[in-house]
Amino acid sequence: MQRTRFRRTNQTLFPQPRHHQVIKPHQSMAPLLALLIVCQTLFTAHLCSATDTITHNTTLRDGGTIVSNGGTFALGFFSPGNSRKRYVGIWYNKVSEQTVVWVANRANPINSSSSGLLGIDSRANLVIFDGNQTNPVWSNNVSIPITEITNSSSLFYKLLDSGNLVLVDENRGNRGSPVFLWQSFDYPTHTMLPGMKIGVNLKSGLNWTLTSWKSPDDPSIGDYSTWVDRSGPPEFFLRSGSRLIWRTGVWNLEGWSGIPRMLQEDVLNYSFVNSPDEISFSYIIYNTSIFSRFYLDDSGKIQRSVWLDSGRRWNRFWEAPGDRCDNFGGCGAFGICNPNNAWICSCFPGFEPKSPKDWNNLDRSQGCVRKRECDNGDGFLRLSKIKIPDASNARVNMSMSIKDCEGECRKNCSCTGYASVGGNGDVSSCLMWFGDLVDIREYLDGGQEFFLRVDAVELANAATTSQSKGSSSRKKLVLIGVLVAVGLLIFVAAFYYLFRRVKRRGYVQRKRHPKPPFSLHISENYEEASASFELPSLDLDTMIVATENFSPANKLGTGGFGSVYKGKLPDGRQVAVKRLSKNSGQGVTEFKNEVMVIAKLQHRNLVQIIGCCVTNEEKILIYEYMPNKSLDFLLFDRTRSVSLDWGMRHDIILGIARGVLYLHQDSRLRIIHRDLKASNILLDAEMNPKISDFGMAKIFGGNQTQANTNRVVGTYGYMSPEYALDGLFSIKSDVFSFGVLLLEIISGKKNSGYYHEDPSMNLIKHTWELWREGRALELVEPSMGSSFPKEEVMKFIQVGILCVQESAKDRPTMSSVIFMLDNETTIPIPKQPAFVLISKPNSPSTSTTGTGSHSVSEMSMTIIEGR
Template sequence: MVMSLILIILFFPFCTSLDTLTPDQSIKDGQSLISKENNFALGFFSPGNSSYQYLGIWYVKVTKQTVVWVANRNNPINDSSGVLSINQFGNLVLHDSYNRLLWSTNVSIQGTTSSVAQLQDSGNLVLFQGNNKLVLWQSFDCPTDTLLPGMRLGLNRITGLDRFLTSWKSKDDPGTGDYFHKMNPTGSPQIFLYKGSTLYWRSGPWPWQTSSPAAIVSLDFKYDFVNNEDEVSYAYFANDPSIISRVVVDNSGLLQKLVWNDGDLQWKEFWSAPKYRCDKYAQCGAFSKCGPESPNNSNWFECACLPGYEPKSPRDWSLRNGSEGCVRKESMCGNEEGFVMMKRLKGPDSSNAAWMDMSMSSSECEQACLSNCSCTAFISMNIDGMGTRCLAWYGELMDLVENTYEMWDLNVRVDATELATYTSKSEGFLGHKRQVAIAISTVVVPLFLVSFIAYMCLMKKRKTKRTLKRKLQNQSLNFIGFKGSLEGNELEDSSRHPDLSIFNLSCLVTATGNFSPTNKLGQGGFGSVFKGQLSNGQQIAVKRLSKNSGQGIEEFKNEVVLIAKLQHRNLVKLLGCCIQEEERMLIYEYMPNKSLDSFIFDHTRSSLLNWRKRFEIIIGIARGILYLHQDSRLRIIHRDLKTSNVLLDGEMNPKISDFGIARIFKGDQIQDKTTRVVGTYGYMSPEYAIFEKFSTKSDVFSFGVILLEIVSGKKNNGSYHKQDSLTLIGHVWELWREGRALDIVDSSINDSFVYHEVVRCIQIGLLCVQEDAMDRPTMLAVLLMLSCETTLPSPKQPAFIFRRPTNDLGSITGGGVYSINDVTITEFEAR
């Protein structure tokens, strides 16, 4: 009896904690956690022919080892010395035999540091705090290349957490590969597959219940789609729990849904993309559709222009190259128009599409689109639980594919001539009644036209003065696509930007107290910014360009068009504009906390931003720039990123502003050159300031400067101690080489900063400001480095270590001109 009791006591821990890791336990090579129902294991493995070791999660019931998650994917272990444990701060940490930190959950834990990690049967590794089961971290929020049932893919709008898949480098290397599978929340949400920063494949527009091939092929799976103020994401579930399935981004660029077959012990492909030529994103360019291959036609060409459009490059088209797409045959807006229905299509890229606010019939949807000159197409569909909804496109129609699993009926806008052509084709012949109707119309229509012309001439005489005034105003408005009236106080725009308003000058004069100095928020080279309040109580910020502003009509147009198309929680929201008399104004959402520089460079206010808030601001800025570079429909280079152009809302969330000198990159374009260097000295990359070349890496350089300024609370163009010639970059670089990088940390956050986070941020900042643009990381890599604990490369010597006299700026830029565009919704220092 005594011996039995001793055996029970000795073996009790091993019988109760197979799926759980506590602070007094660790996992070494050869040991593992096993989930409760024996579904998944967590331990060390070596992929393929690799001799390196990684910490990962794999299936237990699948005989062919299949890894679904890797912790240290970019930081392998050279031997079998890896140890996983929970440290004194409550974080999961991975060390090697040299006690080097290779990976960590890296979360801030308040109060007790007692934590427990558990491997769940879903394949999710969860870190709980104490006995209250508060989730501190979970592997489902840091996916690698695999999406498991119940795992969400997409964006949490509250926390900014973006969950996406990244391929392995190869079968033997789980490091971050070239392919990314992630959500694009712009317009009507879609999921894209990227190759680097280039769009490679796209799902159908939201809601995917009607467009997911897997949903049509089988009823074995169900899908959950969320799109609200808090989150935009999707997950899938297996109706039969015994089905073992996964979605994976292969290193070859194939997105696959796989199901395990116990019969032949193999993974079977349930669905995959891209498979065919037409699956490649925008294979046939804009306003064109890509059709299936015809094996019996040797002259087959997959591309065909939409009704009312013709090839943009007839020569390329004749050579079977449709990448340039199609263009409208002639201007249609203002003529008698209608819609031609294109059946069984994959809906166009919906980044520039918008759902109507209310349920409407197909005819109401048609009229709504027809009344908007920039509306090019619409789809009317019935959605379970939501009734009939209308999705309208404004601008280009991109990436249309016919005869797919997705059965959308797209209504394309055409003029009367094209409409008649397609109508006659569909009818085949005209019946007797049709002929009679046409005969009657030949008499009635001319009479109607004569009466109409007479009426219009009469109205024109009565409204000559007002018409002339409108013409002058609309000449300024038309270049950005506005054709609405300027009457009234505040009018909703009816053109290509449905969320943008045209403000009347009198409305803004009233809102700002006639631009009273007491409402002035800031001033710079391009004018002033005023706080205002509309009649409905909404607070606004009005950017009023001075008449002698260095920002001309092109910069103004650029800012309006760009910001109107951008929607992201870390970008400032443009509410509208005003072009009236000699005034040009932009109306933004009001940022009560002004700009970032008003905090970090102010000794009395810098303490209001502790390290946790500064780190969140850094992450937010990085997410905003990543959206500009990769996730927005157009790749945008800001060119003037600086702390004064980062605004803070009421909750201190960062929002990037001032797009007056931003540039758009199209397609595979990665670099451009300018003859007019504009920007802010101290934030400009060397290739831009000296050689007039700019790219996404130019913005990365600016972000690196901002990051170092946030950490240090010092300006880059300041002087440091006795080294008056050193910039902040140079000062940090010297301290980094001496192993004293923490000496740069702002003294106001000494009591709040997390050691390894600050060191990591300083290292990332130095990586971003390296002299050679090729050495700098992309913003996607920066965000990954900030979010996950991986070993970072050693930075090379940065650019602009030393300050130059202000009278030598011309030699730096080759005679370039520095922009004085320093107007943002904040307080400013003129350049």
């Protein structure tokens, strides 16, 4: 590698421009520049290897990069979008989609297609040369006086793993904490990274501001920027030129009052500084392996996105403005915005539109005015779940309690409202508004309390409304109590009458008399369950019309406990209608289980129940319709499986994993499914997987992790050995089934399939043999060709083997499974899996209830059931 040395002189090598401006060298500098070029030609060492520094002895040519020590970020020359212009920037090095987070010469690109150059001058300025290497086009203008540069070798630029490019002087500061004389974090472009500040340094005058790109092809400064308003309690604004677009609200000690979603964050830690030296907002991320960024796009939206390795894309987690009510001041003064209101805007209580004509024509910019002037009868009306008004005309007192705040505001007629800076807590803090209240909105969840000044009439109206609601509630409670008492009395009287009648006829023989039909018992309990879970009930006539009298042409499939039909409700929705078989003795129990379990489950990877129908002996459940049928319908068919590329299989595996994790950990009930298999995974219109068939499911108590049963249920080939042999089941039983399912999805083969070379072989054993021989990729479905990511598929196979290990304690939990599948991490070496309960060759997967009976599932679509 060649090396270029910058000559040390008593003058700077390049003229000193203002920061981020084009350098126009003086004519007297031409000989010196020519000499520099000759030196670079003879001794240049452009950086193309993995180093994280630029020194006086090195330069960076177009085509080379420097990479941070941990490999997270890279710095080099790039061309954005479809542009051919060259810029120096910093981007994520570990992200497959080039994502630039900082641009040096954003206003001064290199227009030529020849190679540019990045180096350091004698005053430690970072300088970019154009393609001809004769004209410096940009400098960061550090300009350290020559007298302070005692040893140029102690000065160098280093790219940190945070994405911050810093100028380090090893001769200053402690050895463990060198002094940064300049850093790119002080000059953000359109992206805010963890550890970066947005705001203003009141001591140095630095403005830490995000500015948008003009377009995806042009990183020069666009129309949008952030701005901090210091006229009242600090708030951050998004603006276009001088026009305000959106604001964060004030910092309420927990987060920005205008961003309720911040309080739901458990991945990031936010920080706000309001001191005589600076006003700034920053954040850190707890797990540094997760890439998260805030950025201001060219359309004027601030977004937070997270990189998903699984989908190789940025996932937008949050953005602002997010809806119509986020637009600054859209409802004018004293107007409140509600995005769920058809009219969007309304006036505060005690206010009316300033211009009724314009207001009715949907021009709300003039806002609202008071109906009556301030008087001695004024009071305060509490408004909840709102974004408190723009605080530019507000005063803050951090030592005043909320009660004293009310008293202080009441004394002054121009005080229009007050709130606690600390949100809705008891923290001593007071924020009082004087003048118009602007940019207020309602939230369904989040926001804080605001106390609005209203006149005596509005206070009386509010009190009357409250009393009316209270009186109405009390009347309802009394009425409900009376109805319950009357109903109980009627029930007791009817029961006594029936008991006396049966006894007189001599039919009371407790030991020999059969129990009442169980279907009636289920019907009664089901109505109670339906009411409890607010499950809509449909009548039998509606179901007959929806399915064309359960026409065979509409049948989607048949299972052990009944048939499933395609139906169409009166409102036009397509549904799957599960009709329990009248002759299925087992099905009644499973039907009850399904009602009691699935009505409580809400997850995107579980099939959703829509309603039910219970009439006499008919027991019917209605589910969302899955147009792509079940996974086995596609997976095990040579023709149809071609449509499942690796991307689809990858997303299906992760979707199933998240659904199982929800059952095990995140739902209100801890549920063991006990019958995970390909035919019980349904696919919606977008190929999202949905777990179904909860008829075999088992509910666990809060601290219960395993149980034993004498009635083994499930499907051979998917059962864990401890469950199949000993009846012992736990969340690890589902993990085993998931592992089998994962290997089936990758291979396109059933676990119980027939292997010609060894009839005793099943998929688990076959996978283990390939794994031990280092040939695991031979497991992959041939229709996927060779275009799949081999390392990722190998990782999935390894996780699948971990899931089917013989000992339950060796298997990972579903949370660990998802972490391993979705992240770059060290995966344990699997132990030998279990090779148990192999079906006969060419036999389908067999479901069992442990009683000797079985049902073969040939359904193209199956539906959830529970226990």
